[in-house]
């Protein structure tokens with residue numbers, strides 16, 4: 056082995072919420088874990104859109120458990136608390152968790168350190184080297200040049216699935232028409248008088264938005280302004296500026312959308328100050344470093360979760376996390392923002408582990424927003440709490456695969472589910488959340 060080659064049990068590609076879950080879970084199982092993250096932070100979309108609430112953590116108002124619950128509790132128990140549960144102001148969404156972005160990120164770094172994860176930031180996984188149906192190595196690069204990781208198991212948590220796609224996993228882009236959800240750039244307004252700003256119940260500030268669009272001061276896609284209270288008093292999180300038709304796996308397109316988004320955010324901040332009561336003394340802060348990309352590749356797994364599965368409230372024998380998120384569609388093609396209920400009131404579905412495994416590559420799993428799902432199911436399964444728990448499941452499965460010298464496709468999934476339940480993931484197997 057040269058200095059630019061390393062052996063490891065598990066290579067996690069991407070340090071978003073899914074990669075965080077995968078790396079911590081595998082590290083806690085005593086495995087050597089290398090986590091390669093292309094940017095300088097963990098969190099993925101959570102880092103790109105700082106302050107975005109963790110939605111979907113409470114199907115039927117019960118926490119899903121696992122690492123999400125542990126992380127939330129660590130933050131809630133700080134003095135002063137750095138996270139809290141609150142009601143979401145949008146219809147069909149359950150309660151959400153709002154947190155201090157910097158403290159949450161720091162705590163995630165600490166949990167990775169405690170789990171013994173070798174974190175390679177500012178490093179990109181480029182391509183797999185295949186040996187039959189296995190990934191023998193993954194070529195990576197950082198500013199010092201190329202390096203190669205030789206893992207026993209690869210967990211692709213990159214959101215876009217570059218390594219899975221290059222290892223031969225079939226995929227489609229976006230929905231059946233190939234159209235992907237809009238990307239979004241967020242910011243905060245700081246110094247807002249909450250009482251006046253939120254005096255009216257409309258979460259979309261529709262009448263102000265209509266005025267701004269009619270007067271050509273806001274982009275037409277800003278007909279709904281989604282403004283919500285931030286974690287700290289007097290802050291408002293603006294998750295409103297969407298850019299359509301961006302191919303999230305084309306870095307140049309993402310960079311162009313980010314610059315366009317910055318312009319629209321600035322216009323919106325100026326408009327809020329000028330027109331909306333409570334914002335007169337506020338200023339823009341925490342503008343996203345890049346747009347948050349919702350949807351790119353959809354990988355083909357052993358099982359593909361569908362909208363019908365959700366509507367039936369399916370609870371699979373290999374379900375690894377519960378969910379009741381609505382079908383949260385954001386400006387696909389010429390479409391609008393919709394969040395229709397995915398399941399009947401008071402019920403939920405589970406995400407099967409088989410949607411995290413490819414049919415043929417024996418030492419690969421994929422989790423987070425790249426799991427195998429149709430366009431409807433995708434719009435629901437993609438919440439950060441669910442992504443984190445999918446990662447937790449994959450990290451746990453890596454231990455099982457190594458212990459049994461087994462292909463991922465041959466794992467005892469009942470044992471996996473039992474292990475996750477022991478780790479405090481709720482509502483799996485024969486148990487129920489309610």
Ligand SMILES: Cc1cc2nc3c(=O)[nH]c(=O)nc-3n(C[C@H](O)[C@H](O)[C@H](O)COP(=O)(O)OP(=O)(O)OC[C@H]3O[C@@H](n4cnc5c(N)ncnc54)[C@H](O)[C@@H]3O)c2cc1C
Nearest residue numbers: 069071072073093099100110180213214239347423424439
């Ligand atoms: C604008 C927006 C708003 C949203 N709102 C909410 C919300 O309010 N609540 C909620 O719960 N969910 C929300 N979601 C959904 C949720 O944020 C995402 O589905 C979730 O964060 C996806 O997590 P992930 O870990 O799968 O992927 P990502 O968060 O995309 O993370 C992937 C990581 O992999 C890294 N990476 C990619 N390729 C490579 C490579 N080749 N080598 C190394 N690293 C690589 C990236 O840099 C990134 O850090 C929103 C999403 C967006 C985009």
